[in-house]
Amino acid sequence: MDDAERLFQKEVDAMILEASPEDLSRFQEIDLALQLLGGSFYDAFLDRRRGCGGGNNTDMLASPARGDSRKKNAP
Numbered sequence: 001m002d003d004a005e006r007l008f009q010k011e012v013d014a015m016i017l018e019a020s021p022e023d024l025s026r027f028q029e030i031d032l033a034l035q036l037l038g039g040s041f042y043d044a045f046l047d048r049r050r051g052c053g054g055g056n057n058t059d060m061l062a063s064p065a066r067g068d069s070r071k072k073n074a075p
Contacts, residue, residue, distance in 0.1 A: 012045050
């Protein structure tokens with residue numbers, strides 16, 4: 001692991017440690033879904049940051065902590 005990867009993991013860890021209970025619940029859902037798909041929580045965030053659009057792995061990363069603008073269950 002290089003220095004950039006370590007820094008990125010520290011940033012994700014800090015985001016998790018500072019998250020609200022609602023955000024933590026969402027992150028837990030995302031992590032479980034990614035594990036079932038064989039993916040990694042960190043890799044999915046990295047793909048999203050890079051703009052790789054890694055399909056299902058990054059689609060679910062609409063993090064409330066990042067101000068996701070998608071409408072949820074709009075009537």
